[in-house]
Amino acid sequence: xxGLKKKxxxxxxxxxxxxxxxxxxxxxxxxxxxxxxxxxxxDIWDLAIFVVIGDGRVFKETASLTGFKxxxxxxxxxxxxxxxxxxxxxxxxxxxxxxxVGDFEPGKPTSLGSKKALACLKNAVQFMKGLPETEKKALVxxxxxxxxxxxxxxxxxGHTEYLRDAxxxxxxxMVMVGDMFSVVxxxxxxxxxxxxxxxxxxxxxxxLLQVLENRRLISGKENPVIGVCALNPHxxxxxxxxxxxxxxxxxxxxxxxxxxxxxxxxxxxxTIFYYAYKKQVDIVVSMYHDQCLPPFKMVNFDRGVNLxxxxxAIRTSPDHxxxxxxxxxxxxxxxxxxxxxxxxxxxx
Amino acid sequence: xxGLKKKxxxxxxxxxxxxxxxxxxxxxxxxxxxxxxxxxxxDIWDLAIFVVIGDGRVFKETASLTGFKxxxxxxxxxxxxxxxxxxxxxxxxxxxxxxxVGDFEPGKPTSLGSKKALACLKNAVQFMKGLPETEKKALVxxxxxxxxxxxxxxxxxGHTEYLRDAxxxxxxxMVMVGDMFSVVxxxxxxxxxxxxxxxxxxxxxxxLLQVLENRRLISGKENPVIGVCALNPHxxxxxxxxxxxxxxxxxxxxxxxxxxxxxxxxxxxxTIFYYAYKKQVDIVVSMYHDQCLPPFKMVNFDRGVNLxxxxxAIRTSPDHxxxxxxxxxxxxxxxxxxxxxxxxxxxx
Numbered sequence: 001x002x003g004l005k006k007k008x009x010x011x012x013x014x015x016x017x018x019x020x021x022x023x024x025x026x027x028x029x030x031x032x033x034x035x036x037x038x039x040x041x042x043d044i045w046d047l048a049i050f051v052v053i054g055d056g057r058v059f060k061e062t063a064s065l066t067g068f069k070x071x072x073x074x075x076x077x078x079x080x081x082x083x084x085x086x087x088x089x090x091x092x093x094x095x096x097x098x099x100x101v102g103d104f105e106p107g108k109p110t111s112l113g114s115k116k117a118l119a120c121l122k123n124a125v126q127f128m129k130g131l132p133e134t135e136k137k138a139l140v141x142x143x144x145x146x147x148x149x150x151x152x153x154x155x156x157x158g159h160t161e162y163l164r165d166a167x168x169x170x171x172x173x174m175v176m177v178g179d180m181f182s183v184v185x186x187x188x189x190x191x192x193x194x195x196x197x198x199x200x201x202x203x204x205x206x207x208l209l210q211v212l213e214n215r216r217l218i219s220g221k222e223n224p225v226i227g228v229c230a231l232n233p234h235x236x237x238x239x240x241x242x243x244x245x246x247x248x249x250x251x252x253x254x255x256x257x258x259x260x261x262x263x264x265x266x267x268x269x270x271t272i273f274y275y276a277y278k279k280q281v282d283i284v285v286s287m288y289h290d291q292c293l294p295p296f297k298m299v300n301f302d303r304g305v306n307l308x309x310x311x312x313a314i315r316t317s318p319d320h321x322x323x324x325x326x327x328x329x330x331x332x333x334x335x336x337x338x339x340x341x342x343x344x345x346x347x348x
Numbered sequence: 349x350x351g352l353k354k355k356x357x358x359x360x361x362x363x364x365x366x367x368x369x370x371x372x373x374x375x376x377x378x379x380x381x382x383x384x385x386x387x388x389x390x391d392i393w394d395l396a397i398f399v400v401i402g403d404g405r406v407f408k409e410t411a412s413l414t415g416f417k418x419x420x421x422x423x424x425x426x427x428x429x430x431x432x433x434x435x436x437x438x439x440x441x442x443x444x445x446x447x448x449v450g451d452f453e454p455g456k457p458t459s460l461g462s463k464k465a466l467a468c469l470k471n472a473v474q475f476m477k478g479l480p481e482t483e484k485k486a487l488v489x490x491x492x493x494x495x496x497x498x499x500x501x502x503x504x505x506g507h508t509e510y511l512r513d514a515x516x517x518x519x520x521x522m523v524m525v526g527d528m529f530s531v532v533x534x535x536x537x538x539x540x541x542x543x544x545x546x547x548x549x550x551x552x553x554x555x556l557l558q559v560l561e562n563r564r565l566i567s568g569k570e571n572p573v574i575g576v577c578a579l580n581p582h583x584x585x586x587x588x589x590x591x592x593x594x595x596x597x598x599x600x601x602x603x604x605x606x607x608x609x610x611x612x613x614x615x616x617x618x619t620i621f622y623y624a625y626k627k628q629v630d631i632v633v634s635m636y637h638d639q640c641l642p643p644f645k646m647v648n649f650d651r652g653v654n655l656x657x658x659x660x661a662i663r664t665s666p667d668h669x670x671x672x673x674x675x676x677x678x679x680x681x682x683x684x685x686x687x688x689x690x691x692x693x694x695x696x
Binding site: 188189190191192193195196197231232233234236237241242243244269270271272273274276277287288289290291292293294295296297298299301 | 536537538539540541543544545579580581582584585589590591592617618619620621622624625635636637638639640641642643644645646647649
């Protein structure tokens with residue numbers, strides 16, 4: 001316990017600061033490094049109590065690597081320890097799921113590492129669920145390898161879907177938050193041939209409602225301009241290139257305007273991203289993945305933040321992978337992780 | 349004839365310069381203005397003999413407006429005058445289809461203006477077809493309103509399709525040429541729901557062949573890097589999000605590599621545009637309109653050049669419309685038209 005006294009019970013937010021839970025991700029990836037680099041920034045550290053769910057030894061070694069000098073308050077936890085941990089102010093609280101102990105080497109992913117990464121995610125959800133609803137909290141997830149996790153946990157396709165199931169969420173929205181603009185794909189990881197048949201008024205309206213409710217969190221502005229993409233080229237040209245704009249998107253956008261005025265669409269995608277690039281549109285709600293991610297990543301590669309709406313708590317993550325190839329070298333760029341934490345802090 | 353002597357027959361290229369044919373576009377739009385502004389640039393004017401097919405009076409008025417001082421050699425033409433005109437060196441040759449005479453006011457499009465714009469396009473094709481195949485020539489089209497043209501010529505959907513039919517072309521490829529990178533949508537103005545069923549090995553291979561053959565024209569480089577997009581998000585993730593990558597795109601790209609090495613793909617769209625933005629990929633061949641036009645226009649809005657491959661001659665145009673609202677005010681930006689002419693000159 002590093003000599004620290006047990007000050008606070010987990011469910012009491014000390015000195016009225018929000019609580020940010022951060023999962024380690026794959027212990028052999030750059031997760032631990034970018035977490036510590038981010039938490040070393042005063043404009044982050046001073047704003048919340050941070051709880052990392054991860055491997056104590058890995059974080060101690062990483063602290064040596066990056067020169068992280070703050071106290072590490074490591075506590076062992078297991079799946080029954082819900083509510084039994086205490087948070088230390090002024091220290092980095094590390095909750096270590098001890099059921100998975102082993103050597104984790106940077107750049108050398110193992111099955112045990114995947115198991116530990118998954119245990120961290122599982123524990124994080126358990127702890128967050130144990131907190132009262134009124135508590136200000138958010139989850140930030142460091143990258144793990146979904147391919148490796150899927151080997152030990154078949155069916156795992158990513159954080160978003162795991163958390164949706166863990167929170168029994170009926171409807172989640174994925175947002176990519178960027179410096180210049182943010183994007184929201186209404187349909188996500190489905191074949192292109194299935195996109196049109198998955199677009200309907202209900203999915204557009206539900207997505208828009210979650211976006212409207214979280215517009216400040218997404219954009220950092222009180223009244224961001226929100227634009228909705230058409231499905232077809234040139235917004236269908238009045239029905240000549242597809243009818244979904246007239247039949248589905250236009251009515252859905254019109255009906256959603258009763259909740260928020262500063263909403264436009266459907267606008268053809270090759271026009272709206274120009275507006276977004278010129279900062280005239282803050283949030284682009286798009287019909288499918290490859291309509292919005294290419295322009296977004298073009299100007300935000302490795303700097304975007306993945307934000308999930310519709311869970312029991314706000315969840316963000318950096319928009320990059322485990323980067324096993326550069327792990328353990330103290331050369332990983334923590335910018336996206338810092339942004340992920342800052343976006344989570346907007347929810348507080 | 350402005351005192352100029354009849355020097356050269358149309359089919360003889362004077363002083364070994366290439367011939368660039370430029371259509372006026374809608375006489376009430378910004379076409380005439382951006383044409384003259386472009387031709388006033390020494391880095392354009394000195395490189396070719398320019399033949400404008402347009403209204404003589406409109407161009408004289410526009411010359412007063414923009415301060416264009418070069419001699420205008422206006423000749424009347426009609427649909428039977430093929431081969432009977434003469435080109436003047438040192439002057440701007442204007443061929444005026446006289447069947448359509450009238451008052452054309454900037455900013456006030458009329459049915460007669462549309463008829464004249466269409467006559468100019470028709471005449472341009474006739475003249476170019478009359479030239480020997482060995483002659484260096486290219487067509488640059490100024491913007492017209494396809495909605496207005498469609499009213500007098502039902503079925504008109506745009507320059508590209510008109511020229512495809514006029515040239516009896518079996519297969520044309522549309523390219524958007526930009527400063528940083530160029531894009532080629534394999535399918536174009538079709539509903540999104542029909543994209544997947546229109547993607548097959550043949551269309552990919554034919555497009556790639558036209559792109560490979562014209563790679564210098566498109567990119568200005570001898571050996572540009574050409575990247576081919578996947579159809580599905582994340583390039584299908586090995587078959588988990590669609591099979592077209594494995595079944596269609598991968599084999600088509602592999603087979604095309606025998607013609608050109610510097611070809612990669614399929615690459616997921618949200619990765620390849622980042623490479624393109626970083627100038628690591630020069631030409632992105634994409635499966636559909638909204639996969640490539642949004643990132644392209646985001647950084648090339650109103651500056652891109654539309655290039656059509658597969659006609660009897662190279663054809664380029666600026667990537668913007670008639671801009672009736674600012675016509676006749678001498679405030680139109682000619683940058684995209686200048687680029688369109690410069691790309692056409694690359695073909696010479």
